[in-house]
Amino acid sequence: MRAPNEFVFATVQYxxxxxxxxxxxxxxxxxxxARYTSIAVQPSGAIVPLASPELxxxxxxxxxxxxxxxxxDAERASLRTYLERGGMLFCDDxxxxxxxxxxxxxxxxxxxxxxxxxxxxxxxxLYSAFFKFEDGPPATGHELNGWGDNLIHxxxxxxxxxxxxxxxxxxxxxxxxxxxxxxxxxFLSVDNTRFGVNVVVYALTR
Amino acid sequence: MSAGSRLKTxxxxxxxxxxxxxxxxxxxxxxxxxxxxxxxxxxxGLPLGLRFSFVAIRTxxxxxxxxxxxxxxxxxxxxxxxxxxLEERVPVLRYVLVTAIEPRxxxxxxxxxRAIAPVRWNGAIARAVARGLAIPAAVAIxxxxxxxxxPDAAVARARAPRAGDAAVRVGPGAPPNLLAxxxxxxxxxxxxxxxxxxxxxxxxxxxxxxxxxxxxxxxxGSAISASDSAHAWRVTGEGDRWRLGLRVSAxxxxxxxxxxxxxxxxVVEPRADSAPRVTLRAPARDxxxxxxxxxxxxxxxxxxDIGLAAAWLEYIVSxxxxxxxxxxSGVVARTxxxxxxxxxxxGALMLDALALKPxxxxxxxxxxxxxxxxxxxxxxxxxxxxxxxxxxxxxxSVAVEAAPPPEADQSALSERMxxxxxxxxxxxxxxxxxxxxxxxxxxxxxxxARLRKRVADIIFIRLEGESSAEESRGSESRAKLSPEALLKxxxxxxxxxxxxxxxxxxxxxxxxxxxxxxxxxYNAMWEAGRELDGGEPGRALPHMRAALAxxxxxxxxERIYLRGRPPSIVVDLAKVRLTGKLxxxxxxxxxxxxxxxxxxxRRVTRFDAALRLANADRAAAIDSLILLRVSAxxxxxxxxxxxxxxVDALRGGRDATAALVxxxxxxxxxxxxxxxxxxxxxx
Numbered sequence: 001m002r003a004p005n006e007f008v009f010a011t012v013q014y015x016x017x018x019x020x021x022x023x024x025x026x027x028x029x030x031x032x033x034a035r036y037t038s039i040a041v042q043p044s045g046a047i048v049p050l051a052s053p054e055l056x057x058x059x060x061x062x063x064x065x066x067x068x069x070x071x072x073d074a075e076r077a078s079l080r081t082y083l084e085r086g087g088m089l090f091c092d093d094x095x096x097x098x099x100x101x102x103x104x105x106x107x108x109x110x111x112x113x114x115x116x117x118x119x120x121x122x123x124x125x126l127y128s129a130f131f132k133f134e135d136g137p138p139a140t141g142h143e144l145n146g147w148g149d150n151l152i153h154x155x156x157x158x159x160x161x162x163x164x165x166x167x168x169x170x171x172x173x174x175x176x177x178x179x180x181x182x183x184x185x186x187f188l189s190v191d192n193t194r195f196g197v198n199v200v201v202y203a204l205t206r
Numbered sequence: 207m208s209a210g211s212r213l214k215t216x217x218x219x220x221x222x223x224x225x226x227x228x229x230x231x232x233x234x235x236x237x238x239x240x241x242x243x244x245x246x247x248x249x250x251g252l253p254l255g256l257r258f259s260f261v262a263i264r265t266x267x268x269x270x271x272x273x274x275x276x277x278x279x280x281x282x283x284x285x286x287x288x289x290x291x292l293e294e295r296v297p298v299l300r301y302v303l304v305t306a307i308e309p310r311x312x313x314x315x316x317x318x319x320r321a322i323a324p325v326r327w328n329g330a331i332a333r334a335v336a337r338g339l340a341i342p343a344a345v346a347i348x349x350x351x352x353x354x355x356x357p358d359a360a361v362a363r364a365r366a367p368r369a370g371d372a373a374v375r376v377g378p379g380a381p382p383n384l385l386a387x388x389x390x391x392x393x394x395x396x397x398x399x400x401x402x403x404x405x406x407x408x409x410x411x412x413x414x415x416x417x418x419x420x421x422x423x424x425x426x427g428s429a430i431s432a433s434d435s436a437h438a439w440r441v442t443g444e445g446d447r448w449r450l451g452l453r454v455s456a457x458x459x460x461x462x463x464x465x466x467x468x469x470x471x472x473v474v475e476p477r478a479d480s481a482p483r484v485t486l487r488a489p490a491r492d493x494x495x496x497x498x499x500x501x502x503x504x505x506x507x508x509x510x511d512i513g514l515a516a517a518w519l520e521y522i523v524s525x526x527x528x529x530x531x532x533x534x535s536g537v538v539a540r541t542x543x544x545x546x547x548x549x550x551x552x553g554a555l556m557l558d559a560l561a562l563k564p565x566x567x568x569x570x571x572x573x574x575x576x577x578x579x580x581x582x583x584x585x586x587x588x589x590x591x592x593x594x595x596x597x598x599x600x601x602x603s604v605a606v607e608a609a610p611p612p613e614a615d616q617s618a619l620s621e622r623m624x625x626x627x628x629x630x631x632x633x634x635x636x637x638x639x640x641x642x643x644x645x646x647x648x649x650x651x652x653x654x655a656r657l658r659k660r661v662a663d664i665i666f667i668r669l670e671g672e673s674s675a676e677e678s679r680g681s682e683s684r685a686k687l688s689p690e691a692l693l694k695x696x697x698x699x700x701x702x703x704x705x706x707x708x709x710x711x712x713x714x715x716x717x718x719x720x721x722x723x724x725x726x727x728y729n730a731m732w733e734a735g736r737e738l739d740g741g742e743p744g745r746a747l748p749h750m751r752a753a754l755a756x757x758x759x760x761x762x763x764e765r766i767y768l769r770g771r772p773p774s775i776v777v778d779l780a781k782v783r784l785t786g787k788l789x790x791x792x793x794x795x796x797x798x799x800x801x802x803x804x805x806x807x808r809r810v811t812r813f814d815a816a817l818r819l820a821n822a823d824r825a826a827a828i829d830s831l832i833l834l835r836v837s838a839x840x841x842x843x844x845x846x847x848x849x850x851x852x853v854d855a856l857r858g859g860r861d862a863t864a865a866l867v868x869x870x871x872x873x874x875x876x877x878x879x880x881x882x883x884x885x886x887x888x889x
Contacts, residue, residue, distance in 0.1 A: 016569070016590060027775035034782040043777045066531055068522055068569050070590030099622060101522065101533050151623050162804065182777060 007033065007204065009045040010058035012089070014075055017067035017102070020047075021094050022175035025062065029196040031182035036197050037130065039204065050075040055082050060203035063091040064175040068105040071113070079113050083166040088203040089114075096142045096151075096173030103171060107157070114159035114167045122155065126165060129202040131194045137170065138195050140177035164206045168199065209306045209322040216331055217288040223335030224279030228272040231342040235271040237349030239264040240365060244353060248360035251387065254406050257367035271342075295330040369404035384425030384448070384465035390472070393418040397577040398479075398512050399545065408472055409832070409857065410850065413454045414512075415476040416580030421450040421463070429466060434459045456581055458839045460832065471832050475839060482510040482574035482586030484517075489570065492592045498562035502555040504538060506572030506588055513545030515583060517574040519553045525566045527597075534560075545577055557593075568593040621727075621754045624654055628743040628750060635743070644741035651738030654750070658731035661757075665724050727756035809838060809845070810873050817866070820856070828856050845872035 009026040013019050026045025033041045048054050048061065051074035055061060061082070071079070083089065091110060093102050107117055120126065122136025136155060143152045157169040178193050185191055243260040246252055252260075281287035289303045299322065305311050306318040353361055369389070390408040394400040395416040405411060411419055423430070427443025432450050439461070441450045452461070454476050461472045488505040508517045518540040525532050539553030551572060560568065572588040631646050638646075730753035737746035779785075816830035835849040852865035 016592065024775065027777055031777045031782055034777060034779045041779065043779050044775070067524055067567070068533075068590075070569065070571065072589060095531075101524070101531070181775065182782075 117157035228275035234345035236268040241352035481584035486588035508574035509548035
């Protein structure tokens with residue numbers, strides 16, 4: 001049982017698709033929250049069914065996958081309630097693709113629940129919520145050359161509730177970028193999970 | 207002429223006189239009421255409903271007048287009554303006539319005939335008929351004179367009222383307010399197949415988005431100004447009438463009309479066309495099948511508030527696992543509908559034709575599109591059902607080192623990006639100068655050339671293990687190669703390889719066969735690059751899409767990002783925070799969110815301000831409430847409805863307290879009791 005004021009990184013479990021395709025991300029972001037901030041945090045993440053009322057216990061929910069996403073009515077209703085009550089959903093396309101199956105279906109489903117997703121300006125408060133990202137969302141190794149395909153998405157997408165982000169959608173494949181054991185973070189010259197800290201801090205303070 | 211014959215003639219004359227009197231009385235009643243209504247319409251301007259009522263009242267009054275006259279003259283039906291009537295008015299008869307018509311006095315008839323013969327009664331009949339006609343005729347003539355004196359338009363509106371005719375109403379001295387009376391004609395969009403309607407004195411026009419609205423009043427168009435929050439509207443004039451035409455947009459708006467001294471608000475409230483509702487009836491639930499064979503029946507219901515244009519069933523087959531997936535999609539039972547409100551869609555999925563393998567998942571759903579050609583089309587989709595074929599060893603796991611995606615995948619992704627860039631450039635092209643278009647197009651063309659070279663590398667590495675084929679083949683190879691030339695080169699390259707001698711489709715070697723789509727992509731990229739270098743992104747797009755399609759076909763290889771089940775990781779927070787055994791440092795508690803969101807708080811402020819105005823300036827308060835209602839139409843429909851009731855009550859001079867109380871409740875929300883602190887209060 002977690003303490004009521006501890007942050008828990010929650011991964012959303014939805015009925016269609018492969019919701020569990022990035023199992024190392026929660027631990028990695030939890031590690032970064034502990035490393036850079038004084039936010040009380042639970043050492044392991046949680047998995048919460050999208051249709052469950054338990055979702056309302058988590059201010060930030062993470063969603064990822066490769067396969068087509070089709071929400072059930074219960075999932076749609078639960079997510080709508082969650083967003084209306086101030087929750088924030090961070091959805092990342094694990095395919096890192098344009099117009100791919102996950103992108104098309106997930107944006108369509110999220111659009112039905114939260115309204116159309118629009119490009120988030122790179123000057124948005126999200127990019128300065130903790131670390132400063134002057135150029136907007138940081139590029140991932142799957143975008144940059146090398147193994148990357150040089151396909152760089154300049155913006156994240158978002159659906160707003162008032163002036164607050166309700167749904168944040170990324171095509172940048174942070175699920176792959178952050179999908180490694182936190183112990184290996186010491187081999188990186190620049191921690192590539194810092195943007196994850198911004199997402200968490202933004203969700204907890206807006 | 208005998209007494210009997212003379213009596214019959216007298217009876218016929220009296221009957222004719224009664225009918226004439228009835229007709230004139232009917233005309234008099236109708237005319238008097240028409241004159242009265244026309245005068246009232248001319249002086250006061252009667253509401254349309256009241257004028258319709260007057261039509262019915264006039265008709266009933268005329269019929270009643272005729273009926274009363276005929277009832278009173280019913281005596282002419284009996285010979286004896288006519289004889290008595292004559293005896294009363296011609297006393298010299300001394301009851302001889304009444305006696306003559308009694309059968310029992312027939313033997314005395316010769317004497318009676320002699321007594322009756324000299325008496326004349328035609329004068330009495332003529333006087334009676336003239337007296338009966340005099341008053342109704344006088345009333346009818348007076349009514350006709352009054353009607354003739356009134357303006358024709360006022361008489362026409364009273365005689366045959368119709369919606370919208372009040373816009374031409376001009377009373378004595380012409381009222382200075384050009385904004386009243388006001389009428390609005392709403393013409394729904396053609397796809398809705400609805401009739402045009404006219405609204406008298408509109409304060410709110412609720413219409414389907416895309417409808418054409420014409421506001422109309424009397425006065426010159428140049429004297430009227432109209433605007434909403436975004437821009438000013440142009441008011442046209444025709445004779446002594448002004449007209450304002452506008453189209454209902456997706457957002458509610460308030461039209462402010464002014465004639466210089468008076469102003470008036472008209473709310474245009476769009477009625478959204480709902481997206482179709484689609485339900486997939488069969489299959490009823492997700493299914494797992496060990497062997498996917500046979501025919502799967504598909505049934506779906508679709509309905510729409512206006513009309514459906516098309517419906518179909520679609521599927522996506524996803525194959526693969528881990529991070530390697532391929533997708534196929536298709537459509538079943540596509541049906542064109544011409545405005546049907548609801549249908550049952552039936553189809554069948556041939557599982558054998560899909561050639562499903564273990565691990566494949568078929569995603570099924572039904573889709574319907576409505577006929578909305580204005581803001582749509584609206585698309586409705588059903589819940590998705592899945593049909594899964596399990597793998598033989600689903601619990602197996604394998605750990606393989608990660609590898610980069612195959613080159614063909616990279617090419618496909620980048621070509622998509624270039625298509626998006628070219629498409630974007632084409633869209634904004636009309637706003638750009640030619641020089642900018644050419645520069646941007648050439649920049650995309652340079653990327654296209656780089657990508658083409660990468661495709662060439664893939665082809666020639668596969669064929670002969672040598673990269674940079676374009677450069678290595680000299681300047682002549684930089685020119686566009688036809689697919690045949692490239693295939694020939696590829697064939698030549700493979701002759702030295704071990705593939706020689708293998709029989710394959712069309713006599714090609716397997717290597718060439720596999721590379722044919724990439725060769726097509728290469729060729730299409732040449733064409734696209736040429737158009738882009740010439741500053742024609744629009745012409746390049748078909749070639750770019752052809753290249754992408756070819757690359758997609760070439761995606762034979764699978765990614766090998768297979769992963770095993772990772773360990774459950776618990777972060778050692780003390781270690782990460784370098785706190786060791788020290789007491790943990792607590793984070794500052796998070797403040798709970800405000801109970802009322804800022805938009806709701808602003809609405810409360812505006813509502814209070816409108817109520818404060820109500821006593822001092824009722825019209826201004828009504829306008830404020832109308833504006834508040836428009837802002838709440840989409841975000842707080844309950845509040846908007848309550849405010850509409852309150853505005854109607856205030857306009858009609860009725861007590862608006864109940865509606866305002868409902869609006870206040872909608873603003874602040876119903877009080878709720880909770881058993882415990884909400885889940886988020888601890889943050």
